Amino acid sequence: MSELKLMKGNEALAEAAIRAGADAYFGYPITPQSEVIEYLMAEKPHERTGMVVLQAESEIAAINMVYGAAGAGKKVMTSSSSPGISLKQEGISYIAGAELPCLYANVVRGGPGLGTIQPSQADYFQSTKGGGHGDYRQIVLAPASVQEMADFVKDGFELAFKYRIPVLILSDGVIGQMMEKVELFDPIPRLTDAEINEKYPWATTGKKSGTERRIITSLDLDSHKMEEHNHKLQAKYKEITEKEVRYELIDCDDAEYVIVAYGSSARIAQKAVRLARAKGIKVGLFRLITLFPFPSVKMHEMCGKGIKGFLAVEMSSGQMVEDVRLAVNGCSKVAHFGRYGGIVHTPEEVLEALEQKIIGG
Amino acid sequence: MADITLDQIIKPENLVYTKTKLMTDKVLSYCPGCGHGTAHRITMEVIEELGLEEQTIGIAPVGCSVLAYEFMNIDMQQAAHGRAPAVATGIKRVWPDKIVFSYQGDGDLAAIGTNETIHACNRGENIVIIFINNGIYGMTGGQMAPTTLIGMKSSTSPFGRDAQRMGNPLKITELVAQLPGTYFVTRQAVHTPANVRKTKRAIKKAFENQRDGKPGVSFVEIVSNCNSGWKMTPRDANTWMEENMFPFYPLGDIKVDGKLV
Amino acid sequence: MTEELIIAGFGGQGVLSMGKILAYSGIMQNQEVSWMPSYGPEMRGGTANVTVIVSDERISSPILTIFDSAIILNQQSMDKFEAGVRPGGTLLYDPNGITRHPKRKDINIYQVEAARLASEMGNTKIFNMVVLGAYLKIKPVVKMENVILGLKKSLPERYHKLIPLNEDAINAGLKNVIAVQELH
Numbered sequence: 001m002s003e004l005k006l007m008k009g010n011e012a013l014a015e016a017a018i019r020a021g022a023d024a025y026f027g028y029p030i031t032p033q034s035e036v037i038e039y040l041m042a043e044k045p046h047e048r049t050g051m052v053v054l055q056a057e058s059e060i061a062a063i064n065m066v067y068g069a070a071g072a073g074k075k076v077m078t079s080s081s082s083p084g085i086s087l088k089q090e091g092i093s094y095i096a097g098a099e100l101p102c103l104y105a106n107v108v109r110g111g112p113g114l115g116t117i118q119p120s121q122a123d124y125f126q127s128t129k130g131g132g133h134g135d136y137r138q139i140v141l142a143p144a145s146v147q148e149m150a151d152f153v154k155d156g157f158e159l160a161f162k163y164r165i166p167v168l169i170l171s172d173g174v175i176g177q178m179m180e181k182v183e184l185f186d187p188i189p190r191l192t193d194a195e196i197n198e199k200y201p202w203a204t205t206g207k208k209s210g211t212e213r214r215i216i217t218s219l220d221l222d223s224h225k226m227e228e229h230n231h232k233l234q235a236k237y238k239e240i241t242e243k244e245v246r247y248e249l250i251d252c253d254d255a256e257y258v259i260v261a262y263g264s265s266a267r268i269a270q271k272a273v274r275l276a277r278a279k280g281i282k283v284g285l286f287r288l289i290t291l292f293p294f295p296s297v298k299m300h301e302m303c304g305k306g307i308k309g310f311l312a313v314e315m316s317s318g319q320m321v322e323d324v325r326l327a328v329n330g331c332s333k334v335a336h337f338g339r340y341g342g343i344v345h346t347p348e349e350v351l352e353a354l355e356q357k358i359i360g361g
Numbered sequence: 362m363a364d365i366t367l368d369q370i371i372k373p374e375n376l377v378y379t380k381t382k383l384m385t386d387k388v389l390s391y392c393p394g395c396g397h398g399t400a401h402r403i404t405m406e407v408i409e410e411l412g413l414e415e416q417t418i419g420i421a422p423v424g425c426s427v428l429a430y431e432f433m434n435i436d437m438q439q440a441a442h443g444r445a446p447a448v449a450t451g452i453k454r455v456w457p458d459k460i461v462f463s464y465q466g467d468g469d470l471a472a473i474g475t476n477e478t479i480h481a482c483n484r485g486e487n488i489v490i491i492f493i494n495n496g497i498y499g500m501t502g503g504q505m506a507p508t509t510l511i512g513m514k515s516s517t518s519p520f521g522r523d524a525q526r527m528g529n530p531l532k533i534t535e536l537v538a539q540l541p542g543t544y545f546v547t548r549q550a551v552h553t554p555a556n557v558r559k560t561k562r563a564i565k566k567a568f569e570n571q572r573d574g575k576p577g578v579s580f581v582e583i584v585s586n587c588n589s590g591w592k593m594t595p596r597d598a599n600t601w602m603e604e605n606m607f608p609f610y611p612l613g614d615i616k617v618d619g620k621l622v
Numbered sequence: 623m624t625e626e627l628i629i630a631g632f633g634g635q636g637v638l639s640m641g642k643i644l645a646y647s648g649i650m651q652n653q654e655v656s657w658m659p660s661y662g663p664e665m666r667g668g669t670a671n672v673t674v675i676v677s678d679e680r681i682s683s684p685i686l687t688i689f690d691s692a693i694i695l696n697q698q699s700m701d702k703f704e705a706g707v708r709p710g711g712t713l714l715y716d717p718n719g720i721t722r723h724p725k726r727k728d729i730n731i732y733q734v735e736a737a738r739l740a741s742e743m744g745n746t747k748i749f750n751m752v753v754l755g756a757y758l759k760i761k762p763v764v765k766m767e768n769v770i771l772g773l774k775k776s777l778p779e780r781y782h783k784l785i786p787l788n789e790d791a792i793n794a795g796l797k798n799v800i801a802v803q804e805l806h
């Protein structure tokens with residue numbers, strides 16, 4: 001077995017970056033995710049693996065450092081929390097357009113604006129519908145435990161390079177700040193420069209004589225070519241939608257009602273499921289792991305099999321619920337429950353919402 | 362003891378000093394011994410003494426002083442992190458007769474907002490910038506700032522700042538002094554009564570410059586302690602500041618009336 | 623077995639690290655654990671609290687409003703969390719600085735004079751370990767040998783020489799906990 005440790009979600013993310021063989025991390029402090037860069041600085045990854053860790057002068061600078069390093073074929077990441085993620089959107093749009101692989105994490109806090117430093121899930125739209133400009137998508141992984149904060153770094157980098165796409169780990173203040181037991185995966189060595197040259201024929205690593213020069217860009221002034229490029233991007237997103245959907249079903253086999261949730265909300269909902277089952281209510285939990293791609297097919301299939309209602313539980317005023325409605329497409333009742341602005345709902349509140357909005361309503 | 366009321370202690374005839382009315386009664390959120398509170402107070406005293414309160418708009422940064430608008434009893438805006446000089450520019454351009462100032466920390470002004478700082482100074486916006494340099498990110502719990510000294514420990518330079526890996530401390534004040542758009546550039550401190558008096562005079566000069574339409578930015582740096590972030594008692598922090606910060610960030614005027622000193 | 627506990631007091635009392643040691647002790651005996659702190663500027667000299675869950679099963683919500691046990695170390699926390707103890711649950715507190723003592727009739731209430739004991743032992747920093755000892759006397763959710771292992775895991779190596787002192791503090795807590803009200 002690999003190492004068992006008690007770690008904060010933010011620390012697990014940072015440790016996993018070193019172990020995943022990341023070449024660089026660029027960041028800027030913001031609560032509640034500053035532990036990521038603090039941990040990396042204390043761990044001296046330049047001594048452990050040669051990984052570069054740099055505190056940039058802003059999130060704008062950090063994401064543009066990611067752009068450059070990713071375009072040169074390196075495995076790079078950044079992380080921040082909501083206000084900082086907003087600043088990164090321009091860069092992420094460029095990364096999506098230029099088809100670069102990168103990983104970034106958002107440890108979400110309540111907004112809008114400077115908002116609060118307490119946990120929230122109000123960045124769902126921004127994460128899944130494209131926070132920056134242009135017709136692009138990114139893969140969104142939603143960890144619900146410290147263990148997944150570590151594991152999704154490894155998975156995220158794999159997906160990023162497989163599809164040359166930005167991958168977002170969408171976490172929140174609960175998962176970032178809490179400590180749990182985590183089993184760390186064995187370290188993966190960083191690629192050598194020669195391996196990068198061989199594996200990534202698109203990366204700008206200096207034009208070798210007799211080879212085509214490589215250009216990283218998101219620009220094409222010829223609209224026909226730009227449309228073609230967009231077709232290619234859409235084909236990639238379709239393939240991802242078909243192949244990369246991930247979710248977990250808990251107590252759904254005999255369920256009449258289903259709670260849909262992700263991240264820390266899913267943990268709270270799981271407790272609500274227990275409370276409900278103790279009262280004899282047959283309810284299950286549909287925990288989303290990928291938010292894009294969204295598991296619409298499975299959800300629709302379930303409602304065809306007699307689920308009487310879906311309760312979307314999220315720490316926002318109702319964002320994910322829209323995707324649940326699209327998936328269910330009218331074939332079953334859908335309602336939303338959530339606290340927001342940094343307030344975390346309790347299992348008791350979730351149960352009450354289930355009884356009132358789905359069972360009773 | 363119990364039957365003495367406040368009114369009995371506080372008698373008008375015993376009054377020796379009173380807080381400027383341009384500070385609200387809100388209890389300051391700063392750590393005891395922090396320079397932010399003093400810097401707020403003297404800025405507000407200057408505005409009151411110059412009679413500018415009705416035409417002044419202040420801009421609070423993101424940093425420990427994010428709540429400056431709660432304490433400064435004048436019209437205020439709160440800017441996104443680092444963007445205060447841009448916000449100030451916007452206001453001053455559409456209200457050229459108003460007095461506009463930004464109040465910013467070193468992370469805000471010299472890291473995330475360097476662009477905004479440099480360009481506002483280079484355009485010669487007719488604004489005042491008050492810059493609190495405590496060598497650290499106070500609000501977020503003591504991370505390295507662009508101004509953190511070499512060897513200085515912070516939560517993101519836990520073994521001390523090392524120039525090769527983390528870059529050098531930035532003397533942004535000397536830098537903006539080189540720009541044609543700055544009119545008055547000075548560096549002061551607020552840890553002793555004598556320094557407070559000097560700094561207040563500097564701030565007054567800065568606002569007078571703007572009032573009198575002198576061309577360009579008046580830029581007042583205040584080297585201050587962050588005893589919490591430095592993990593020292595307030596007294597030790599001030600001693601440490603004198604011994605370590607002042608040699609690197611020497612106090613005094615750098616540019617006066619548009620000319621380098 | 624599942625124990626859902628809140629530890630609440632001032633920042634600087636070692637609230638968070640006490641929770642961490644308890645969580646590590648749980649890991650040492652193969653249990654599931656979670657540790658969820660309050661975070662943010664309120665911690666600067668203000669109140670700090672942490673919710674710790676130790677369980678034989680996978681833990682669902684790490685955030686709770688109702689607790690099996692509450693360890694309360696200042697007045698603000700008493701005001702905030704006394705009501706959150708489950709009926710039949712346990713409240714442990716240090717009477718030092720408490721002006722309004724717990725009033726509930728449907729819970730078990732214990733006291734430990736941890737601040738006094740720690741200062742008598744010449745080191746106020748072991749205050750939290752005295753409290754931990756008292757708690758473990760009432761609620762032996764983890765075995766003592768695993769607490770020592772947990773201490774080793776959560777303390778940096780350079781502090782390992784302090785483990786015997788911490789053990790003494792835990793024992794002082796074990797011996798000096800007083801029942802104020804026990805339900806039968």
Ligand SMILES: Cc1ncc(C[n+]2csc(CCOP(=O)(O)OP(=O)(O)O)c2C)c(N)n1
Pocket residue numbers: 028029030031059083084087423424425426442465466467468469470493495497498499500501506587
């Ligand atoms: C876009 C964005 N990134 C990061 C933060 C987090 N943040 C808040 S204050 C701060 C640093 C403030 O330091 P400084 O300007 O030196 O002010 P001080 O607290 O030291 O007075 C940071 C990084 C934020 N609020 N917004």
Ligand code: SF4
Pocket residue numbers: 390391392394395396397425495499500586587588589590
């Ligand atoms: S953290 Fe530092 S800058 Fe902020 S109020 Fe405290 S001493 Fe002042």
Ligand SMILES: [Mg+2]
Pocket residue numbers: 466467468493494495496497498499506
């Ligand atoms: Mg600062």
